Amino acid sequence: MSAIHSEYVIETAALSKRYGRKLALDRLDLRIPRGRIHAIVGANGAGKSTLFRILLGFLPQTSGEARILGRDSQRLTPHDRARIGFVNEEHTLPGWMRVSAVKEMHRRQYPRWNEAAFEGVLGHYHVLPEQKVGQLSRGERAGFNLALALAQGPELLVLDEPTLGLDVVAKRAFLESLMYSNATDDCTVIYCSHQMEEIERVADNLIILEHGQLKNMSAPDDFCARVSHWIADIPFKGPEPAQVPGLLEVQRLDGLHHYLVLDQDEDFERFLRDCGARNVQSMPVSLDRAVNAFLAKNHAAPAAA
Numbered sequence: 001m002s003a004i005h006s007e008y009v010i011e012t013a014a015l016s017k018r019y020g021r022k023l024a025l026d027r028l029d030l031r032i033p034r035g036r037i038h039a040i041v042g043a044n045g046a047g048k049s050t051l052f053r054i055l056l057g058f059l060p061q062t063s064g065e066a067r068i069l070g071r072d073s074q075r076l077t078p079h080d081r082a083r084i085g086f087v088n089e090e091h092t093l094p095g096w097m098r099v100s101a102v103k104e105m106h107r108r109q110y111p112r113w114n115e116a117a118f119e120g121v122l123g124h125y126h127v128l129p130e131q132k133v134g135q136l137s138r139g140e141r142a143g144f145n146l147a148l149a150l151a152q153g154p155e156l157l158v159l160d161e162p163t164l165g166l167d168v169v170a171k172r173a174f175l176e177s178l179m180y181s182n183a184t185d186d187c188t189v190i191y192c193s194h195q196m197e198e199i200e201r202v203a204d205n206l207i208i209l210e211h212g213q214l215k216n217m218s219a220p221d222d223f224c225a226r227v228s229h230w231i232a233d234i235p236f237k238g239p240e241p242a243q244v245p246g247l248l249e250v251q252r253l254d255g256l257h258h259y260l261v262l263d264q265d266e267d268f269e270r271f272l273r274d275c276g277a278r279n280v281q282s283m284p285v286s287l288d289r290a291v292n293a294f295l296a297k298n299h300a301a302p303a304a305a
């Protein structure tokens, strides 16, 4: 890799992963700067888990380079691994052990152990030290896992779908315990989720992966600003979808045409009027709608088409 800058916690160059005939990562160039909370989103099969597995050294790439905290991801030492916290949706911990014993094991393993961070996160949950891990609810297990990962004092915390399968109350508890923990101050967080309302609350940076390629890297609000919703009163059929610039989604509701479009300015109004629109209105869209329309559009038009 030509230029490795330590200000990036993650840096990939032309990173590809092929499983047989399937290309899961396609010459991915990704640079995630140090600090703040970065969300990675993508449709099912976009390559997110493959990327994490390579970055954490669990899987070799087919070609290209992957660095995490400045290190080659395939050559991580135990010391490098201690600098990285990882929580995924499985929340796998030994069910037969007591909470206090698991904590003690982690405390001894990690030299940068931060007891206050552990207590701060776990304080959001009604978890007792004498409970066995297997007796904890899914939400409590998620919280316990987060407490362990943050107390480890990581420079980088990777959260891969951490709230999958949790109810609304447990999801909120998880997010709040993450957001209000001082332990995240010195830590870069990578948050992978399909839950757009969570991304909206926590993320400073929105990374969109599709078909193993990077499609967006910006503040969530900036991505939202790229997508606009236009409502047009067109008496006839309206333009052919293939002719609509930047089209992500079109719907006909109550006789009005609704267009979600990407990267269009006021020229789009002129386009609609030229297509016979009598009234045209535009409005902003939520992050949820913008991202879903973007992903759905790319899904319908695969790269090979």
Ligand SMILES: Nc1ncnc2c1ncn2[C@@H]1O[C@H](COP(=O)(O)OP(=O)(O)OP(=O)(O)O)[C@@H](O)[C@H]1O
Binding pocket: 019, 020, 022, 023, 024, 042, 043, 044, 045, 046, 047, 048, 049, 050, 051
């Ligand atoms: N072990 C494997 N063998 C063959 N193909 C695989 C394997 N693992 C993943 N794939 C394929 O690689 C692509 C990327 O999968 P990956 O699990 O990385 O996506 P993802 O973005 O994490 O998806 P999801 O959001 O559903 O978890 C998919 O098309 C998947 O079918």
